[in-house]
Amino acid sequence: MPIKLRRLPPLWTLLWNLLAWLAGAADALTPEQGVLWAQEIPDQESLQAQEITRTPEGAFRPSLAPMPILFRQPETGTGFGSAATYFFRLGSQDDSRRERPAFPSTVTAVAIYTTHSQIITAIEPTLRLKGDGLRIGGALEFVRFPTSFWGIGNDTGDEMEESFTARAFNLEIGIFREVRAGWYIGPVGRYARRKLSDVEPGGLLDRRAVPGPEGEQILGLGLGISRDTRDRSTSPSSGGLHQLHVMRFDGGLGSDFDYTQVALDFRMYLPFTGGRVLALRLVGESLNGTAPFDVLPQIGGDELLRGYFGGRFRDKSLTAMQAEVRQKLGWRFGMVGFGALGQVAPAPADLRLDGLKATVGAGLRFAINEGEGLNLRADYAWGLGAGTRALYLSLGEVF
DSSP states (O other), X not given: OOOOGGGOHHHHHHHHHHHHHXXXXXXXXXXXXXOOOOSSSOOHXXXXXXXXXXXXXXXXXXXXXXXXXXXXXXXXEEEEEXXXXXXXXXXXXXXXXXXXXXXXXEEEEEEEEETTSOEEEEEEEEEEETTTTEEEEEEEEXXXXXXXXXXXXXXXXXXXXXXXXXXXXXXXXXXXXXXXXXXXXXXXXXXXXXXEESOOTTSTTXXXXXXXXXXXXXXXXXXXXEEEOOSOSSSOOSEXXXXXXXXXXXXXXXXXXXXXXXXXXXXXXXXXXXXXXXXXXXXXXXXXXXXXXXXXXXXXXXXXXXXXXXXXXXXXXXXXXXXXXEEEOSTTXXXXXEEEEEEEESSGGGOOGGGOEEEEEEEEEEEEEXXXXXXXXXXXXXXXXXXXXXXXXXXXXXX
């Protein structure tokens, strides 16, 4: 039963006072303080922008930032845990040719538990060398994640839902060199090994009717290219972020599946008068070959088509478009209206206009750090034509 705020004036007063206190405290966070709401490992660039700590003489000082984590979304229920990021520098950093000091290197550790009995633990290092002209990043992750599966395709019915639990070990690495201002290119790699349990008897996974229920491993190498012209990484108001990754997973490398993955992520931010920003995102992904069902491109969840359950639809090819209108209100408050279209298909040639899924929604924002655009986010979304709806509480914008 939804809570009616008109019956709870003392709680509303308390919430208002709490937000006011957060606003005053967040702008003055030190490396030894901090309270963050997040749905996953906090965005490192947003943390780095706040944590570049210097001595009175201007020298960088290493620091440690521990943070509690709290979030809510349909796929996980309520999640809570903790994270800690260590900020440091390797070698000399020449910032003289940059508009702002280069971000420091970081190592982030996170541990999360949810009310759906999901466990996420991860370590994510990002090393920045040669004045940020060379970036070496990666992630080491162990996950225990009970969730649901509806089969493969763009038109699977709700009655096809079956439950399973995935236990996965993931390792990712990328080495990127700046070849022109804002342009980075370099090799990327991914290794994953997972095992399924608690599969629903008689379902697709139990009958081995889709690729990948036996618990194999994948190993792939590829190339990544990115161009970043955003004015900031959290809640940008201008510029763009464009990324292209091409990876090959092959038995010759030790992978149990042979396939090629191509992924494109194109984002633009257009400022307007009155504190209004139009944010646009186009995503495309395609797999050629035989891939495990759980790595197929998916729509749904907090990142792509809010309002649908994460992974509700999946197949070898995906296209999706999102748009948000972000409007500043009085003091630290803001509001957002958003919509998205997307679909999956066996191949890019099978994508069609009448197969698009649509979602719309609205949300409120509260800036806990106005200088860096770091917002608490509350979004409510509807899946049009599907009768689905979802509430998301988290930190930072979706894109």
